[in-house]
Amino acid sequence: MARLELRNVKKKYGEVEAIHGIDLDIASGEFCVFVGPSGCGKSTLLRMIAGLEDITAGEIAIEDGVVNHIPAAKRGLAMVFQSYALYPHMSVRSNLSFGLENINMAKDEINRRVTEAARMLQIDDYLDRRPGQLSGGQRQRVAIGRAVVREPRVFLFDEPLSNLDAELRVATRGEISALHKRLGNTMVYVTHDQVEAMTMADKIAVLRAGRLEQFGRPLDLYNNPGNRFVAGFIGSPKMNFIKGAIVDHDGGIGFKADDAPVVPLAAGRFDKGATPGTEVELGIRPNHMRLADDGMPFDVASVEQLGGETYAYGKIPGSDQATLHMQGQVPISAGEKLRFEVEPAEAHLFRLSDGLSLRASE
Amino acid sequence: MARLELRNVKKKYGEVEAIHGIDLDIASGEFCVFVGPSGCGKSTLLRMIAGLEDITAGEIAIEDGVVNHIPAAKRGLAMVFQSYALYPHMSVRSNLSFGLENINMAKDEINRRVTEAARMLQIDDYLDRRPGQLSGGQRQRVAIGRAVVREPRVFLFDEPLSNLDAELRVATRGEISALHKRLGNTMVYVTHDQVEAMTMADKIAVLRAGRLEQFGRPLDLYNNPGNRFVAGFIGSPKMNFIKGAIVDHDGGIGFKADDAPVVPLAAGRFDKGATPGTEVELGIRPNHMRLADDGMPFDVASVEQLGGETYAYGKIPGSDQATLHMQGQVPISAGEKLRFEVEPAEAHLFRLSDGLSLRASE
Amino acid sequence: MSSVWTFLTRTQGRGRLTLTDWVSYAYLLLGFLIILVPVAWLGLNSVKTAFQIEKQDLALLPGDFDRVARATVNGPEGREIFVIGDAPDWVLNWKDLNAEQKAAQDVAGYLAGKEGRELFALRTHLDQVTTLARAEITALGLPDWLTRYSALTPQARTAFDLDVALAGLSADQERLIKEYLGVDPYKPNRIVTQVLVTAPDPESGRVMQWAVPNLNPQSAFLPGRAVDGSIDGVVRLPRDTVTASRNIKPAWGNFLDPLTGQAYGINVDFATCITNSVLVTIIATVITLLINSMAGFALSKYQFRGQVFFLAIILTTLMVPATITLVGVFKAINATGLSGSIWGVIIPGAATPAGVFLLRQYMLTIPDELIEAARMDSATEWSVYWRIVLPLALPALAALGILSIIWRWNDLIIPMVAIATTKEAYTIQLCLLEFRGEHISQEHYRLAMTVVSLIPTTLVFVFLQKYITTGIANTGMK
Amino acid sequence: DEITFLCYQNGNECEVIADLAKGFEAETGHKVITEQVGYEVVRDQLENQLQTDAAPDVARVTNLGGLNQYYLDLTPYVDADYMEAQYGAVLPWYRAAGGEDTGIYGWQTDLTVTGPYVNVTMFDDAGVDLPEAGATWGDWAAALAEVKDTLGLNAGLAMDRTAHRWAGPAFSYGAKFFDDAGNPILVDDGFRDFAETFVGWHTSGLMPVEGWPAGSGTAYRNAAPLFLSGEVAMHMSGSWMIGNYSDNITDFEWRAVTAPCGPSGACGAMPGGAGLVAFESSDAPEASAAFIAYMAREENAAAYAAATKSITAHAGLQAAGVDYGDTNPAVSQALSTFAASIGQAAESAPQAFQFQGYSKNFVIYGVVPDYITKAITGEMSLDDALAAIDADVAAKIAE
């Protein structure tokens, strides 16, 4: 339950700058998720918050106190590691109590906390087992328990689910969300799985190459991605990007790619940068495209019938790799030529030069 | 291009029976996919076909010749392994020619075949590289190439895509399908990814615990699962199963769970086993459920907003773990109480006692 | 206290040089000295002369003290001891010269300028007495038993009458022949070399040059004789007032002589030893790699009855090594007809349990799929072994190869058991040991050859250090 | 035929024999293959070889009586009268115990005798006179102690660590070692007397710690390095060192002195030496015997003695003298000193001669150093050590 603030935080490994200056303000009790492609600096950032890496420049403040030079143990944070990092030679109980013993807490208090955390996480039955004798999900819970007993101000998670199989992942994801609701702590959670991000986060921070691309609520990111990168990264199936230019159309503006018909664009949705002639990419999610007899052409290269939904992959003017998503079992096959139209309200425009969204800010 | 027939094939590891007697008839030129949960015996079955495992009982015939006692090398099959099993110390060319050299094929013929396969798979440019210098997709192609040059009667694939990342997986999936179209060989393909199975197979064999559950075309399996297991296994998100019983309803039959309203069932869709009073589970896919004011109650426990679709998880009468799937961003939240109705044409009934579908055979 | 523990505990420190770091570095430095100083000392000593080594000279650099001749002359006047201050080097080192070098010196010319006791001393020293006396005996027609007389026992001598034989000779002639015969009072004269030192005369305080036998560091006094003869007899010079100067001269001969077979008093031929060791090392390593990898392959890539049993056998051999069962090994080597040739060293050591274990562990990491792929590719098991598994196990083979080279080169016990009786088959380690038990110390050669024996392993170490350390760390055995 | 000849050398013996063998080869057409090994091999390994089939045809050995069971009797092949006449004194050394054996088994290449070398320079520097011939061990010990003290040496006297060096003085103290019937009576008064004295020399610091106490078991330790490096004034060694010392000592004057005498007046020195013997297992007995006979001829014996600067066992040569050529006078003098010692010992301590031929002497050699060392280091009391020697020897001989 603490506010966490990063002010122009930078990290250099030798000559290499891994983090280029990040400002971030995580409110107390918020569940903040860091996402981004591999190597973008998520772990580094988290470890800097934890105190496991030195901070090259900038400041990290917890509840208004700058912690740059406070050692990890004293920051009042707890971290759950990707591999859990449970002490393999200690019982679950000792794993939980180890950190408390380190600060010479009274026996009674330790017992109380351990028992409570164990009950909460439903690991009471395994307290005397070793981590090696637990299943993946149970270990995960012990790792969380180890953090919980310390009653930290902030929880840090570094890809805690990536070692679990798909099913367990879904289940544990729910548990962590529930835990957050129950404890109400500030949590910082690193993942590169965007479903995780979308479903768990209060706020998502999208990182790319050591820079913060966007920070906001999940659906805001989905609906209003700030740039092409965020738009492509968030949402599955991936957004289609169609190269083209803005043209005048029907008094408003439209989008035209190659020799395709003009796509009308919702007026007022875009800011003044969206002037005719600007080279842009139109971003449209596959599920916002409808088959229509007079729309843009779609050359089907392959079709995937999943039973409940149908994907068509193929070419459209302005894009070689377009995806079309349809509900139910749609009887199309490779080689067919379809036509589709775009839901204007869901179209995004990104300037070709810098990828920034042309969406008017609300 | 050969027919592959399994007759009551069994496999025992010591005391443990891994395969309990499987009959399967794969037509010449067919693309057959084995799916099933982990440990169900997919690999074992494939390896028995390949000749890498002994056959405990039953017969395997290729093109009518029983091959039980013919060593792997002589069965005229080729196998592509999960990890490709490329010889890392040999160039791509040597990888392709190794098998041919072993049977003392003439140099010229080897060269001809290698060149041809390389051209077909577009790996001509890498012939002198080592596998370590290739990308995942290229390696995949070399592995296939190694199979192709041997001009086998049957291709065997054991989870060939599971080592690739999601994106490459999708791409390679397409390539293998294309290859099958081009060569027209019989192919047997093991996977536990049901999307792969659905999109690639001519026929899917669903295995469970060493038994064949169902064998048929992908959409047949999706639409007419033979039993509860297949129904639950095929299709994503997973089908909801609601416990209840068949009741008389409106002159036809209906389904009633606990104190929920009766769900009317399409007449003629079910066979004579579907008599009132029979304890059954109603199977309905999450995307075949519609919000409706007077439908069954749905207590939302959690909601996942993925942007393009919304999942609600919660309880309904007769099921504690129900999923509701909605297109777009539906503003519901945990704790809400919804009501939904079922599309009667999409409902399945499974006898509670043995899980068999009560669907009338067409 | 806590800082000591700090230094023991922290594993991956970040930045900042703490006290812990300082203590760590101090520990490392100490270790460095303890490890390398003895080796360096060995190297330095290996180029010292035999003389310097015999004298336990602790100087870092090779070379000897400046020396001066001290003469003892026996005659009618009794025994006279004096120092010859101006003897040239070739005279001082006369004993060390070979025949050619001796012939190159103008001995007669040198002696011509000498007279009296110096002449008597020098002509004995320069081996002139024997030559001159024998020439004289022939020239004067003296009886030929004189040439044999000197080595006779007193009893045997009574059969000959010396006085009669030598009657009528001049005093000089008589002196020469009697010196040759070693009869009283002309016992053999000697010249020995002493260390030339400078020190104040303890009595007068005058700084002057002295001859002392050696610079015995343990005694408080050195017995010195004045070089200029100004003081008779021995003067006790306080050890710490004495200064001596030395010349630096590495004795490369320590290395060259044994290797070219010119070393005196060595009964092993180092060139042979090295050849043998090289042969043993190469052949044994090849065999080891072959049969160990075959065994490793079988144990890692097949399932067969008795697999666990065989693995257990191999692990047991690790625990109860041949060192203990020497007698049996001796018998086994004898019974197989391997003793006395280097095969006796090569074969028994070829099947190393550690090697099998290392290779097996490594081969376990080679995916079975590769082997199955090869089988699908119609490869026979032998070609699976050598075309697929061997190349892929190359890193482990390299590690084992290096280890095997080191083991073989350094092995002592098996050669001791197998080939101790056949000198032609001696490996270098046995040759080094063979220096013992000789009647004179050949320490300088042994030191030099020890250094030579170090070279291959040191080279292997320097260039392949990474493979060795990972190889060993991975097996955990030696 | 081809004869393999196993040879060890202290100086150049093997080379000299190999040289002389050329004459033999020219004369007879046989071929001699010389295999040169260390002394330890001959001492320790030859017997093993003889038990297997790896044995040579001819060898130069020192355990003359001990290997008797393997010897080839040369009598049928050689001029027995000549051998008896010239080598009669040493032939019994090769024979089996009990006095019934009359075989001729080998040619004594040389006679050796144990005896001390002194560092004359040290005596000069210390101003101590060398004790005259006939001086006792007591005199020498006193003189050496004086030298040691005056010059600040670590020790005065060093002795090779082997019972063979030890036996000479022990005989002079009246030790018998064995009775007329050939039974060991190892620890008698003389033996005990000398053992006490010997241990005393160590306690008083006259003898160095890196000598006897530094060894263990039967390990041989050569004291020559101590003498060479000027750490001691006397080295109790033997005639075989003459060559080495004359070549290697350049910085002090050394001299061989006759063996000191004991309180009883006996002046014991262990005679000994090596001999060429042929083995029964030989495939070429005739050639082997011929080779030995050839070497035993007077002219070859003389050439051998001259070239190796050793004391010949040939009676005729002993009387007439050997011409050592251009040997320097100091070497000749040392040779004559040692030759005299042999005679003296033969007279005053005849037991020493018989002991040399005593077939079990190696057993005794094996036991003495071990226990005496223990007594010196204080691991055992002297009495216990002596008792142990007796017990051990008895046990080993019983085997």
Place this chain on the structure above:
Amino acid sequence: MWTAFEAAFADSNWPFAFLVYLIIGLVVARPKGSLGNRIMTVIGWPIELAQSLAGSGPLPYLFLLPNLLVFGVFTFAPLFINVGFSFTEGQSILFEDRPYAGDNNWQRLLGETQIDTGAENREDDKFYTAIMQTGVFVIFQVPIMVFFALITALVLNRDIVARGLWRSIFFYPVMLSPVVVGFLWTLILKRQGVLSLTLMEWGWIDEPIQWLVDPTWTMFWSVFVFTWAHLGFYMLILLAGLQAIPGDLYEAAEMDGTSDWRMLHRITLPLLMPTLLVVTVLSLIKAFQAFEELYAMQVSWISVVSYIFETAGLRGQPTTHGLGVAATASLIIAGFLAILSILQIVLSGRSAR
């Protein structure tokens, strides 16, 4: 050169047998392809042949065969030969010349009295002394070495400059042959060696100390030199063990506010325990066999291996029943080592659980 070759191999007929093998291979396998191909084909003919005749069933045994042959003849057979020797007597190494002796050798080795003479037996004292002294050596050497190896490994596992270099330096003595190690230290420790003389120079001692003769010092230096020579090896194993401890455990502990001391004794040491156990057992076995370095140094105590060497007459003079007595002694030691290694397997099995 060639004669040296011949001499080195003596007239052993092993190479000839091998040649025959290769020629058969040449005929049977008809190799072709590159040189490597040909060589391997020629070498592997029995296996190829076996596969074509009998399928792949017997192949693993064939692959094991050469190695097991050598193992069998030179490692296992000797064990049984030792048994043979221990129950027969005499000086010969040929069994046909060795009469059955019952437990005579055991008596000779362990009995109170000499079975041949009835006098007091000294051999048992010697054996006992050898065992006791080796025991003392082991008791000091193993813990000391493990301790220092551990410290060195801990230091080298830290984030220090030029870690690889330090690591190699500490490992270097392992590369030296025991003979060299022995000579090296003799050079320093002999009476007139640098150590004594330097200490005297500094005035710390008045006269040279007999490092290798004085019974207490000789044990000290035996332990020291042996540790010096082998420390690097065990250090390396421990280092590998340390590096196998996941780094995130330390980070987790750091987050848990663990003090450095607790980090060592609650995290590092417990997790290193299995490796420490291996190291301890290996070094115990090694220390029990200590011989070569000590032999080359001529230390004044007798280790069990040199007792066996000497008693057997493999070095030193052969004695009448030496072979049998030595064989008996080695059986006792081998039995002891076997128990040790079983203990290790049991212990490490337990710690793995």
